[in-house]
Amino acid sequence: MLQPYHLYIERKDASRNMARFYALEVSVSLFGDTCLTRCWGRIGTRGQVKVQHFADEQTAVNAFLLLLREKRSRGYRAGSLSV
Template sequence: MSPRKLLRIDPSRNMSRFYEIDVQPSLFGDVSVMRHWGRIGQSGQSREYWFEDETGAQKASNSILGQKRRRGYQDIPLS
């Protein structure tokens, strides 16, 4: 899976946020889901989750992406 970046911008609520997620294999056969989020223009926060296989990591990643889209985040293309 390639990295995904989502944005949520709502000027009426003074909201401009970003959310990034990526699934990456480790050297030991595990797979991690890397999450990074925060306000646009700030460094934000990061969190990493580890899974035994890529199937579990992909499932978790898709679930998180679905939650964010329901909350109003929109995908942006990474170039």
């Protein structure tokens, strides 16, 4: 893996009682394939997780960037990751 890809963004709207997060990460699995891991849900919860496997890093990064553009267009912005 040439460089790490990690992203944590949030969408908040108090008037609609909305507080959501979305996290993305491109990594290498134990078997050597490239994975795009997505985690999303309400801020303060564990959320849901989906893992997609890709044949190569470039395809995973393209999917990462596509999801980033989609979420940014829906109002998600950089948030503060609290563990």
